[in-house]
Amino acid sequence: MNTRLYTHPIYLEHVTPPGHPERPDRLRAVERMLEDEAFAYLDRATAPLGDEATITYAHPEDYVARIKAAVPETGMARIDADTSVSPKSWEAALTAIGAANAAVDDVFSGAAGNVFVASRPPGHHAEKTTAMGFCLFNNAAIAARHAQKAHGAERVAIVDWDVHHGNGTQDIFWDDPSVFYCSTHQMPLFPGSGAKDERGLGNIVNAPLSPGTGSEHFREAFETRILPAIDAFKPDLLIISAGFDAHYRDPLAEIELTEDDFDWATGQLMEKAGQYSGNRLVSLLEGGYDLTGLAMSVAAHVRRLMRG
Numbered sequence: 001m002n003t004r005l006y007t008h009p010i011y012l013e014h015v016t017p018p019g020h021p022e023r024p025d026r027l028r029a030v031e032r033m034l035e036d037e038a039f040a041y042l043d044r045a046t047a048p049l050g051d052e053a054t055i056t057y058a059h060p061e062d063y064v065a066r067i068k069a070a071v072p073e074t075g076m077a078r079i080d081a082d083t084s085v086s087p088k089s090w091e092a093a094l095t096a097i098g099a100a101n102a103a104v105d106d107v108f109s110g111a112a113g114n115v116f117v118a119s120r121p122p123g124h125h126a127e128k129t130t131a132m133g134f135c136l137f138n139n140a141a142i143a144a145r146h147a148q149k150a151h152g153a154e155r156v157a158i159v160d161w162d163v164h165h166g167n168g169t170q171d172i173f174w175d176d177p178s179v180f181y182c183s184t185h186q187m188p189l190f191p192g193s194g195a196k197d198e199r200g201l202g203n204i205v206n207a208p209l210s211p212g213t214g215s216e217h218f219r220e221a222f223e224t225r226i227l228p229a230i231d232a233f234k235p236d237l238l239i240i241s242a243g244f245d246a247h248y249r250d251p252l253a254e255i256e257l258t259e260d261d262f263d264w265a266t267g268q269l270m271e272k273a274g275q276y277s278g279n280r281l282v283s284l285l286e287g288g289y290d291l292t293g294l295a296m297s298v299a300a301h302v303r304r305l306m307r308g
Contacts, residue, residue, distance in 0.1 A: 001113030001279060001308035004106055005034065006099035008047040011120045013088035017076065020084070021252060021289040022120065022134040030118050030285070033295035038303065043112060047119060049091070050098030057145035058138050058172050063129045067093075067136055079131045093121055093136045100143035100284055101150075104237065107280040108151040114270070114281040114305050116242075118298070122286040124166035124241045125191060133164065133191060139284050140241050141172045144179050147237045154178060157235035159226060159269055160185070161262075162243025162286040163253040165194030165206070169241065174200045180233040182226050184218060186211060186246070186253050205229045211254035215261050218246070222268060230272045238273045238281045240266075244288030244297035252289050259293075259300035266304040281305075 012024040034042065055064045070077055071090045078084045096119035103115035123140055125133030140158050147153040158173075160166040160183040170193065173179040180203050185194050187208035194206045207221035230238075244262060246255040266283075273281040283301065288294035 002043045003302065003306045004043040004045055004103070004112035004115045005118065005302070006045050006047040006103060006115065007031065007118040008095050008099070010088060010092045010095050014092035014121055015076065015086040015088070016084055022122065025291060026288065026294060027118060027120060029291040029295040030298050033299045034302065036299070039306070042302065042306065047095050047099035047117070048102050050094045050101060052094060054097060054101060054142055054146060055137055057149065058141040059126070059128055067131060079136070083131050083134055083136070085136070089121070089136070095119070096121065096123070096139050097137060097142050100139045100282070101146045103282040104143050104147045104151065107237070107282060108147070113279055113308060114283070116283045116302050116305060118285050120285070122243070123284070124160055124162060124169050124243070124286050125164070126168040127171040135168060138168045138172060140239050141169050143239055143282060143284070148178065153236040155180065155233060155235045156237045156239065157182070157230055157233055158239045158241060160241035160243070160286070161246065161265060162241055163246035163250065163255050164190055164243070164287060166241055167191045167193040170198065170200070170204055173203065177201045177203045179203065180229065180235060182229055183207065184209060184221050184226065186213070186255050189253060209255055212256065214256040215258065218255070218257055218261055219264065222265060227268060227272065230276070234276045236277055236280070238269060238277050240269060240281070240283040241286045242283045242301060243286030244294050247288065247290065247293035247297050249290040249293035250288065259296045262297045263300040263304045266301050270304070
């Protein structure tokens, strides 16, 4: 089972303010790590530019137009205190969407066994009509809808292990039982959502973790809440919102995971994809802001994907 990697130089041209944690160096660190000979057999592909119309799978047209209009010809513009755009941000965001949708196409066509998309800007905080938390458009939500529209997927599961709750994904699918969203995340922490009693129509499962939580509690949350819920849902496709900011080195949170935890969680989700989804699994990069922790965690994640 081959693992495909999508990335593109345009992601480096989405420029953020000096000192901003979501910076181009994140992708450079990932790319350097994946140049190691251990990844010689990784199927590398250039991310395609996405179809602008697919953004409306998760966001209304007026919101899309508003974000596009906010992109400056020169310099930088702020969407909010944390989220900014620069001249190449629109193209980068559209290429992130293109890669996510192409990854879905690949696993349904058999062109790849599973896919990791190393892109930016990330997406899981983008709500239907609000950009926030470094995110402009919700890549995972658009990819889930693409799977339904283009490939007839009836049930799509999105598993989010970013240390910050994916409020955007939850918002988009709150009342849609055809998409299951589950999240492990630190609480309290930005954006403030993700309590256990936030359940949508029963298709939302949140497993908040206290600051200082380590491997034992993270794995317990997976084994007692996330994995049984996937068993009950039986998805046709499994999408991972793969943020690596729960790593102990990360400066934005206090969850003490190691790269071994991401390796383990990847393996658990691959087993579920094998049981229910014909091995169809797509992983989309979200957060991770310590360059060493991010690179090591991505390496562990991709190595496990490649082992099939």
